[in-house]
Amino acid sequence: MIVELVGAGYAYEDGPAVLSGVGLGLAEGxxxxxxxxxxxxxxxxxxxxxxxxxxxxxxxxxHGEPVAYDRAGLTRLRTTVQLVLQDPDDQLFAASVEQDVSFGPMNLGLDEAEVRARVDESLAAMDIxxxxxxxxxxxxxxxxxxxAIAGAVAMRPRVLILDEPTAGLDPHGQERLLDVLDGLRTTGTTVVxxxxxxxxxxxxxxxxxxLTPGGLRTGAAGELLADQELLDAARLRRPWGTAVAELLRAQGLLGEDEGPRTAEELAAWTRGVARRGLSPIVPLPAPGSPPRPPSRR
Structure with missing residues (x-):
C-alpha cells in the first residue's frame, strides 16, 4: 500500500468520536x-x-512506515498525497492561475525550469x-x-484525494473532470x-x-454497492445500474455476475439483442470488475 490508515480514530474537541478503528489502504493505480x-x-x-x-x-x-508529524515527515507525506477540498475557493489564493499552480512546486525548492515544466504539465492535464x-x-x-486540482497535480502526487469534486458542476463539467481523472489513472496515479x-x-x-454507524466497509465497488443492508445503514440509495441488472437477471436475460454500469452499456446491450432478434445472455461487465471508460457521446 502507498498510504494506509490502521486502527485510526478521531474526535473533535468536546465531541464524540467521528471515526473509530478505521482501516483503509490505497494501492497504486x-x-x-x-x-x-x-x-x-x-x-x-x-x-x-x-x-x-x-x-x-x-x-x-x-509505504509501510508510520508517518512522522514533524516538518520533514509531513513534507514527505504531502509530496506523495495531495488533498483537493470541495470548495475551490478554500484552496485558490494567488492572483493568477499560473501563480497558484506554481506555489506548491516552488515551496519544494525546485529550480525555475522544473517548476515551469510542472505547471505546463498540470495545466495541460486539466485542459486549462x-x-x-x-x-x-x-x-x-x-x-x-x-x-485547484491542477495545483495538486503539479506536486506529482502518487495519491490524489478529492472531496466531492463533481459537486456544483453541470453534466458537461462532470464529464470533463472524469476524463481528466481517467487520464491521471492511466499514468498510475491513485485517485480517491x-x-x-x-x-x-x-x-x-x-x-x-x-462509512456507516457501525464502521467502515471496503471492497470492490460493484459488490459493496449491491449490498442493500449496507446501503441502508449508510443511508444511500441503490445505484441505477445495480437495480437494472437485478431486473434483467430476474427476467433471465443476464448471468448472475453480469450487469450494466451506465446507460451507455445498457443501450449497447439492447442494440445487441435487437440485432439478434433474441433475448440471449449477453456478456456485460461483472459488478466487481474495473469499469470500462464510459462513452462521452
Whole structure:
C-alpha cells in the first residue's frame, strides 16, 4: 500500500468520536469512491489520509512506515498525497492561475525550469492552458475546480484525494473532470473521491469505502454497492445500474455476475439483442470488475 490508515480514530474537541478503528489502504493505480451520509466522517477521513489531521488512535503509514508529524515527515507525506477540498475557493489564493499552480512546486525548492515544466504539465492535464494568465477571481466555478486540482497535480502526487469534486458542476463539467481523472489513472496515479453519487461511484471506481454507524466497509465497488443492508445503514440509495441488472437477471436475460454500469452499456446491450432478434445472455461487465471508460457521446 502507498498510504494506509490502521486502527485510526478521531474526535473533535468536546465531541464524540467521528471515526473509530478505521482501516483503509490505497494501492497504486486504483480508484476508490468514499461514500457515506452527511456527518459520517468522510471529510475527516480524507484529512487523516492527507496529514491535515493526526489520528488520536492508530496510525497513518506511508509505504509501510508510520508517518512522522514533524516538518520533514509531513513534507514527505504531502509530496506523495495531495488533498483537493470541495470548495475551490478554500484552496485558490494567488492572483493568477499560473501563480497558484506554481506555489506548491516552488515551496519544494525546485529550480525555475522544473517548476515551469510542472505547471505546463498540470495545466495541460486539466485542459486549462488557455487560463494560465487568467485572474482566479474571474474563473467560472468549474474552471476554479480544475485550477485547484491542477495545483495538486503539479506536486506529482502518487495519491490524489478529492472531496466531492463533481459537486456544483453541470453534466458537461462532470464529464470533463472524469476524463481528466481517467487520464491521471492511466499514468498510475491513485485517485480517491468522496461522493454522494452512488451511480458515479459504481461507474467510475474500482473500489468503494462506505462509512456507516457501525464502521467502515471496503471492497470492490460493484459488490459493496449491491449490498442493500449496507446501503441502508449508510443511508444511500441503490445505484441505477445495480437495480437494472437485478431486473434483467430476474427476467433471465443476464448471468448472475453480469450487469450494466451506465446507460451507455445498457443501450449497447439492447442494440445487441435487437440485432439478434433474441433475448440471449449477453456478456456485460461483472459488478466487481474495473469499469470500462464510459462513452462521452
Amino acid at each position: 486504483r480508484s476508490t469512491a468514499l461514500l457515506g451520509r452527511n456527518g459520517s466522517g468522510k471529510t475527516t477521513l480524507l484529512r487523516l489520509l492527507s496529514g491535515g489531521l493526526r489520528p488520536q488512535a492508530g496510525q497513518l503509514r506511508l 492552458v488557455a487560463l494560465r494568465d487568467r485572474p482566479t477571481h474571474l474563473l467560472s466555478y468549474g474552471q476554479r475546480k480544475r485550477a 473521491m468522496a461522493t454522494h453519487d452512488v451511480d458515479l461511484a459504481l461507474r467510475w471506481a474500482d473500489d468503494a469505502a462506505v
